[in-house]
């Protein structure tokens with residue numbers, strides 16, 4: 266990105282003015298990350314001590330900025346706990362008479378195991394059958410993201426996604442399947458590199474009607 270000459274102030278962050286040239290304004294999508302300075306500094310101070318306890322020299326070149334980087338990474342990986350999944354769905358709700366299955370499959374999933382603070386990675390498949398109200402398809406993926414970006418266990422993640430959609434859209438039913446590989450299991454512990462954990466949660470017609478449930482399970486195969 267160029268911070269060019271024919272510039273106009275585009276964004277004010279804190280006290281700093283950022284200047285972007287005209288071309289950048291037209292071309293670029295600018296995504297900005299912001300972190301609370303006090304929280305970052307506090308986590309970093311603890312992490313510096315952790316590095317020391319691991320027998321490292323936190324002052325050596327490669328590690329000097331590591332505590333701050335880790336502090337920011339941890340805040341990013343858990344920022345979903347400050348978001349409201351229901352609000353995300355409500356931001357795009359439409360009346361629609363469609364009463365067939367809406368399925369969003371293979372949603373990439375990155376979450377963090379709350380027992381080891383290590384990532385688990387996989388995909389989520391989410392379906393619902395509307396009952397007068399639909400939501401934007403991207404909102405389904407965002408709900409997954411919101412609940413994944415927290416300290417989690419896969420089981421709770423699965424039911425939280427189901428409950429959020431069921432309680433907010435009030436559809437005829439919701440189905441959620443998550444398949445994930447847990448690095449706390451593949452890189453440490455039993456070290457089973459290919460183990461995949463599958464969890465599922467259903468509500469409404471997906472619970473009551475085996476045909477509907479099987480249709481969903483066939484579609485995500």
Ligand SMILES: [Zn+2]
Nearest residue numbers: 378380381449
């Ligand atoms: Zn774990």
